[in-house]
Amino acid sequence: MLLAAAGAIAHGQSGSPEIYAIQNATIHTASGPIISSGTIVVRNGLIESVGSGADVPAGAWTIDGKGLHVYPGLIDALSRWGLPPAADAPASRPAAAPTAARRGGGGDDSPSNVQFQDDGGPEERPSNTSWLKAADLVQPNDPALTAARNAGFTTAVVFPPTGIFAGQGSALNLGGGRAGDMVVSSPVGQFLSLSVRGFTSFPGSLLGSIAYVRQVYLDAAHYKSAKAMYTQNPRGLQRPAYDRALEGVLESPRLLLPASRKVEIDRMIRFGRELKNPFVLYGGSEAWRAADSLKAAGVPLLINLKWPERDRESDPDVVDSLRTLEIRENAPAGPAALAKAGVRFAFYSGGVERPADIRRAVKRAVDAGLANDDALRAMTLDAARIYGLDDRLGSLEPGKIANLFVTDGDWLAEKTAVKMVFVDGKKFEPAAGGQTNGPA
Amino acid sequence: MDRRKFLRGFLLAPLAAFAAGEVTVIRNAKILTVTKGSFDGSILIRDGKIAEVGPTVTAPADARIIDAGGQYVMPGIIDCHSHIGTEAVNEGTVTVSSMTGIEDTVDPEAIGIYRALAGGVTTANILHGSANAIGGKNVVIKMRWGKGAPEILLEGATPGIKFALGENPKRRGGGDSGLGGRLRYPATRMGVEDVIREAFTDARAYKAAWDDYRTRAAKGERLIAPRRDLKLEPLVEVLEGKRHVHAHCYRADEILMLLRVADEFGFKIRTLQHVLEGYKVAKEIKEHGAGASTFSDWWSYKMEAFDAIPYNAALMHKKGVLVSLNSDDAEMMRHLNQEAAKTIRYGGLTDVEALALITINPARQLAIDNRVGSIEAGKDADLVIYDKHPLSNYAKVQKVFIDGEMYFDRDKDMSERAVKAARRRQLTEKQKAAAAPARPAGGGRRPQ
Amino acid sequence: MRVLGLLVAVAAFAADDSFVLRNVTIHPVTSASIPNGTLVVTDGKIAAFGARVAAPKSAKVIDGKGQHVYPGLIDSASNIGMAEVSSVRETSDLVELGDFNPQLRAVVAINPSSDHIPVTRGNGITTSLIYPGGGIIGGQAALVHLDGWTWEEMAIERNVTMQMRMPTLTTGTFSSTFGAGRRPFAETKRRYEERLKLLSDFFEQARAYQRRKAAGGAGFVLDRRLDAMLPILEGKASLMIFAPRERAVKDALAFGAKENVKIVLAGVREAGAAVKEIAEKRIPVILGETLELPLEEDSPYDSAFTLPAELHKAGVTFAFGTFSVQFARNLPFQAANAVAFGLPYEEALRAVTINAAKIWGVDSRIGSIEAGKWADLILTDGDPLEARSQVKQMWIQGRPVSLETRHTKLYDQFGKRPN
Known part of the structure; x- marks a missing residue:
């Protein structure tokens, strides 16, 4: 007993x-x-x-x-736990009304389905719910939280899932009760995806996504300085228009950028630096090739514990490319390579559906050369460090x-x-x- | 040697990285310089540059010798219109997508780069697609296979931007626009002109706003700076002559329209791309000073290509236009030499004129002819060895050098095939086994 | 303009189809080349050729010095005449609705005035196999001369083969809205098997019809669709089965064996392990476009280029097809590229001449320079497979054929625009 x-x-x-x-x-x-x-x-x-x-x-x-x-x-460094699918972003549609009436002489008669030159670009903040916070969305009775806790997880850094600017993450303790009691820190970062869902609205490509994010961060910097000037002395200045999307961006202490392949890791290191905000990369399936880049840049990486594997649904006669095969073969060796190079990294549940399977996924990294202690830190103290929460979480002190x-x-x-x-x-x-x- | 490292090494690395100061000599070659005649001789390469070229060269005793065995050496091919090596091509959702840039999506590991190399291409202009009247920014890359994204960009190349006229940009204005039931202005060539004029009107206003701000701020006035607009900034650069315009176009009317809009706004069109009816307005193209980069023989695949003729390159050339041949296609890119040979059949160009269409002319169009495009002392050692005259359909690329480094060697490619195939088989079997349903060893609990 | 000087004088479709070509290097393809030879054409047919051939005194003489x-050349798969501007539906008659249309005849939809016909001729192509597409069985392909006032005059064989597309397993998808995607394998396989079943059922219906017809009797009713299948079932005509990948090739071979029908494989882009069976069964292959990208990322960069050599080494009889409208004129360069990558030159030439004629069963009439064959000839200043060479003159059944095209006309017209 x-x-x-x-x-x-x-x-x-x-x-x-x-x-x-x-x-x-x-x-x-x-x-x-x-x-x-x-x-x-x-x-x-x-x-x-x-x-x-x-x-x-x-x-x-x-x-x-x-x-x-x-x-x-254990800390899930990038999590959806507590956010059932229903909590998906309620407002990813552009906030501003299209400016179709501006052109073509049609005035208000312009058909509403016609898009003119200035419509639909970054100014309309598509796919942007930067102001949402996981802390405000979490459902404490989500069974996923109990399952995670039963597997040894006590904290999840939960991010809203939808959109390019998906919203702000919150570090939540998995003790249940009232949502407010769960929050350890919020916001801890802005979750960015560069994914494109179809070609029908901006951004419809990786080109557009990156350009969009770049414009938003420029706009945020401009907004911040304009607001500061205005706040200091409004007299004689045009009032900067309130922009909740930029408010959300400015609130976030860091941003999370997607980067799985080495090419993406290198690209996002360059991009993150350009945005002049602290940033963290997530993904990391080719981390085994990117330790030097990450080390040189001093950028931390969140590693998806859903190791790439052959899709059971895939065509049995199709032989995957050597590139794909090598990624599958070597992905679990990424953490060991990062540890050796001295790169800070943490694990996240990613596509691993059952929390109980997560430790098995970690074990694969250990089997591929990661020291047991380093593995533990990647799920505890280093995760806390990446979010600046190591003063309260991550170790037994x-x-x-x-x-x-x-x-x-x-x-x-x-x-x-x-x-x-x-x-x-x-x-x-x-x-x-x-x-x-x-x-x- | 660790097999994995070995594989990784040969999959993605230049074959021979030459140390600084090292000298390489390609000897016993039939040299097609394109700009300085053709002769049997040698090329001396130092620090990645052509140091000397001639019937004989003075090589140091320790120089690395590459015997071309009497084969042909020509300058690396330059493709003035390509979409390889990028993870995205089109931001087709907006009429003006000048805020986007291929530099953001360059994929130096895209297999198309290696394949282009194997076709003798060493430099390419990687353009945004043609869905928008004003498209995104382009990059000029060298096929430095194995290097990272910033390293494959050709240093110092003038930035550029894609425009597109005619059917492609107006397609989303009608029928199945591909925009989920919405229609996007413009639907006509009139509208395409309007979009371009409107964008440059906006760009002028934007520039004026910044000029005004700077002037007043310099006087100590308390002002909020204008917002930076990444869509208009590249257009301001065009107005200032700092960014090249590469304009996709087909019909004579739209070509002329663009030249006149550019005249009105005071900028130059650097290259007309495709420009399939360029032969009809060669005079106006020449007067404007635009280059023309066209297909060898594509025609009739759409209405605006119905008056395309394979004599276009030759005819524009004869009328004094600076002409290049491009591929716009990852496959055709692999035999631009054969495409160039067609201008001998269609229009009677000389061998040198034909070769110029894929070397020095595109280099001039991209303003990189100080670096590449011909075999001349001082230029980058971007060279291709062919086993036969490159304008023969029977020629194939043997070796390709960029900056003096060998990036493609057909013999090596062939000898590595078996190793790659074996590794692929081994990993496939291993992963198929791993993906089979797990069976816990003896007495374990069954998966639920 | 290079060609016109020669040809405008000899107006197209001149009645005179007898002449003597002398001082010319003759490349009969089926026998050794003859320098400084003489070739005699009488009534549209090759009467004689050789180093020393007596020419009829009355004949018109053409000097081919240096030529x-x-x-x-024969293109064993194209769509010229059936579509003018491929992206404009109104100009295309390639694809009919429905999965099984063996009764359709491509020949009736070949526009003899298509601009593609002279353009294609300009590169030395005198004959083309023109096939319809769509569904599983698209209809009857025609072998035609690229000359004639009507499609009737053009036709060499109105029904030379039956176009069929092997159902394939393809998991990749693409939509203009969502981009590239992937269907689950199980779903794809189910659809593929359904398609195979449809095909197999159709053959069963056709056989049942064949038996009913043979039995005759009062109850027999003509079914034109099924009736069109009879030549296939009776082994009198071939099925030209499109099978791009190895898996489809294997399926096509198995299908041909199961149904016991004569097949020609078409659009083949890889043969893989199936190459042995293709050779053993002596199944002809119409190669797909060979200036193509490799099918997989890891395929050797030249895998499409070396396929002809690979088939040749295995002993497969093949011909080249362009499977195209606007690129049909590039047939010779496809063949040449195969030579760069290992195919013996003679084989490349045969694949666009005599081997094509043999595959389509017309080698008694075309495909080589032999006495008694039609005088389908090209006069060139060099190797016709090389882009740098010029085609100077062409004869189809002994008639001089114009090499003027929409392109040469525009070239002349705008070449004259004052600077």
């Missing part, structure tokens, strides 16, 4: 004790050496102490951690948020089960038997 |  102090098992929401002490456990702090038989004390949602000789305060619920491992709670998970073995071993998860100091236990890494 | 005479 795990709980030594009392017979009653306190679950999640109600009646949680305020103080927990896990004793005699192997503690993986992520920030320092492994403590082979240590104690970690959690009080009021924070880590009070960690160490081999840490005191157990009076009134603490003590947990015998013999044979157990304690890890910092006194004063940080008490996000941790407890297993009965090495976190990446096939049969290891997650025994309990602490989010903001609140204890959760997965269903009986614990969540193993094995097939579920 | 070469070849049999007219």
